[in-house]
Amino acid sequence: DREAGNEESLKSGDSAPPSAPRIYNFFSHMKPTPGNERSTRTGRRAFLLCLPIFPLLAIAGAPGEKSKGGDRPVPVTIAQVVQKRMTVDVASFGTVEANATVTLRPQITGPIVEAHFREGQDVKKGDLLFTIDPKPSELSLQRAEASLTGAKSQLANALRDVARLKELVEKGAVSQGDFDNARTNADALSATVQSSAAAVESAKLDLGYCRIRSPLDGRIGARLSDPGNIVKENETALAVIHQIRPIQASFGLPQQYLREIHARMSASKLSVRAFPTGDDATAEMGELTFVDNAVDAATGTIRLKATFPNSTSRLWPGQFVRVSLTLREEPGAIVVPARAVQIGQAGPYAFVVKDNSTVESRPLVVNRANELEAVIDSGLEPGERVVTEGHLLLVPGSKVEDKGALPGPGKAPKDVSPGGRKAGGRTSSPRPQ
Numbered sequence: 001d002r003e004a005g006n007e008e009s010l011k012s013g014d015s016a017p018p019s020a021p022r023i024y025n026f027f028s029h030m031k032p033t034p035g036n037e038r039s040t041r042t043g044r045r046a047f048l049l050c051l052p053i054f055p056l057l058a059i060a061g062a063p064g065e066k067s068k069g070g071d072r073p074v075p076v077t078i079a080q081v082v083q084k085r086m087t088v089d090v091a092s093f094g095t096v097e098a099n100a101t102v103t104l105r106p107q108i109t110g111p112i113v114e115a116h117f118r119e120g121q122d123v124k125k126g127d128l129l130f131t132i133d134p135k136p137s138e139l140s141l142q143r144a145e146a147s148l149t150g151a152k153s154q155l156a157n158a159l160r161d162v163a164r165l166k167e168l169v170e171k172g173a174v175s176q177g178d179f180d181n182a183r184t185n186a187d188a189l190s191a192t193v194q195s196s197a198a199a200v201e202s203a204k205l206d207l208g209y210c211r212i213r214s215p216l217d218g219r220i221g222a223r224l225s226d227p228g229n230i231v232k233e234n235e236t237a238l239a240v241i242h243q244i245r246p247i248q249a250s251f252g253l254p255q256q257y258l259r260e261i262h263a264r265m266s267a268s269k270l271s272v273r274a275f276p277t278g279d280d281a282t283a284e285m286g287e288l289t290f291v292d293n294a295v296d297a298a299t300g301t302i303r304l305k306a307t308f309p310n311s312t313s314r315l316w317p318g319q320f321v322r323v324s325l326t327l328r329e330e331p332g333a334i335v336v337p338a339r340a341v342q343i344g345q346a347g348p349y350a351f352v353v354k355d356n357s358t359v360e361s362r363p364l365v366v367n368r369a370n371e372l373e374a375v376i377d378s379g380l381e382p383g384e385r386v387v388t389e390g391h392l393l394l395v396p397g398s399k400v401e402d403k404g405a406l407p408g409p410g411k412a413p414k415d416v417s418p419g420g421r422k423a424g425g426r427t428s429s430p431r432p433q
Contacts, residue, residue, distance in 0.1 A: 073401035076390030078353055079337050083382040086333040086375055088368075089324045094251025094274070096319040098242035099307070100216060105238065106231045108132060108209040112238075119222050123214040123241065130238055132231065134210035141203035148196035155193050158186035218243040242317050247310040249274050249286070251323045252301035260327055261291065261304075272306035275322040276314055284308045284315055288325065333367075334376045340386040341366060341374045350380065351387040351394055359387060361396050 110132040117129050161182045168174040214220070218241040225231055225238050249272070253261075264270050265288065273283035286308035295302050306323070308315055315321065340350050341364060348366050351359040364379035380386070387394065394400070 073357065073399040074390060074393045075403035076351075076394070076400045077388045077404050078385050078400070078402045079340060079388045081334060081336050081376075081380045081382055081384045081386060083332055083334050085329060085331045086335060086373075087329050088327045089273075090253055090257055090327060091370075092251045092253055092323050092325070094249045094306075094321050094323045096274075096315045096317055096321055097248045097250050097305075098218075098244060098317040099246050099248055100218070100243040101317075102215055102218070102241045103237055103239075104129065104212060104241065105234055106130075106132060106209070106212065106236060107233060108137065108206050109231065109233045110136065110210070111230045112225060112227045114227055115223055117220055117223075117239075119220070121220060123218060123220050125214055125216050127214045128211055129214055129220070130212040132210040132212070134207055137203060137207040137210055141200065141207055144196065144199035144203040148193065148200050151189060151192040151196045155186065155189035158182065158189045162186050212238065214241060216241065216243055217245070244313060244315070244317065245310050246307050247315050247317070248289070248305050248307050249315065249321055249323060250303065250305050252296070252299070252303050253325065255295045255300050255302050257327070258291075258295070258302050261288070261302075261325075264327060265291070271326045272308075273324045273326075274306070274308060274315060275324075277320050277322070279314070280322075283324070284310065330375075334380055334382060335373050336376060336380060336386055337388050338369050338372055338374045339388045341369065342391055351391060352380070353385040353387060353400060357401065358397055358399050359394055 112130055113133050114131045115129070116131065117123060117127070123129070162179070165174055165179040165182045169176055169179045221240045221242070223239055225236055229236075231238065261270065270288040272286045272288055274286065275283050286306045288304060289307045290305035292303035304325070306325075336350065341348050342350060344361075346363060348364040349361050350364055352362045353359055362379050365377040367375040367377045369375065387400065390400070390403075
């Protein structure tokens with residue numbers, strides 16, 4: 001009856017009754033009339049499809065519904081602020097260089113008879129590497145030895161003549177001129193003997209050059225001349241040997257560290273760590289052994305070299321490495337995981353977890369940081385707890401819960417340490433000045 005009365009009121013031009021809901025008025029206008037039954041049904045379907053969206057819009061538009069509202073805590077990862085010994089390191093990138101490099105070249109001309117090594121193998125000092133045809137040198141040695149034998153025989157005969165003429169001169173049987181000639185001839189033959197002896201030694205040396213040996217311990221590269229090739233004295237390259245144990249790494253640092261490096265080197269040795277590219281698990285430990293005598297004016301850097309034992313051959317000539325030079329140590333640095341430090345409009349800050357499990361935003365002064373840890377000058381105290389994961393859901397006053405202490409199905413609780421991983425032995429780099 002009420003619907004019929006409302007329809008009559010609408011037909012007569014009267015407004016809807018005050019008690020009629022707005023949704024009812026909406027449906028009343030959608031009553032089918034001759035000619036528009038299809039459009040009316042379409043409109044009703046569209047309205048019914050939109051009904052589930054209205055509650056969602058109402059929830060999304062409800063003010064004050066932030067993470068700090070309600071009793072449900074935000075799951076985060078929490079770490080503790082610690083105070084420990086930290087090293088002050090300067091990081092850079094460098095290139096590995098062989099401690100010594102030798103290019104083998106022949107000291108005699110001739111054909112290569114045999115190569116006595118495998119390409120890329122380790123060699124020791126004195127190992128036989130190449131053999132050049134020794135026959136010409138052997139013949140030269142035989143000729144030199146024969147000449148030496150003849151010269152020695154002539155000298156012996158000349159010396160006997162000198163001794164005999166000396167007696168005759170004393171008796172007046174021969175003239176003094178004959179004696180002087182005999183003595184001069186003996187002296188000339190003595191010089192001939194010395195020359196022949198030198199020729200023998202030279203022939204022996206050339207014969208020794210026919211066998212090329214390694215001058216140092218190292219690793220030999222590819223064979224540059226194969227057996228059968230005729231090599232030329234002091235010109236043809238045969239192979240290259242790199243000494244890789246020990247080995248060096250060359251790197252550059254800004255000139256602002258030069259004064260401190262000199263001061264530290266005069267007091268003690270400076271340790272250097274090298275991390276091969278793609279292998280940051282462990283570092284190769286070495287020490288600084290070279291500081292260049294001039295600063296590169298184009299780049300404002302000073303060239304340095306560090307020497308490493310390289311007992312495991314992880315470092316290779318020409319390899320790029322990440323280098324960390326330790327300048328000094330700080331015994332009582334305040335350290336937090338690097339993930340705990342966030343950057344806002346006012347600068348670095350961290351979410352500190354209070355005793356009631358709520359968080360506050362604390363501004364920080366960061367001294368230096370690396371990919372794992374950050375050294376804090378002010379803003380935090382040892383023993384405080386900071387959030388390392390889950391910052392996006394937090395605002396000051398949010399209630400949090402450490403998800404590292406909540407094991408999932410079939411999982412054991414996590415052992416949360418600063419940064420979520422072991423931090424011992426890792427260092428941090430000073431900020432660029």
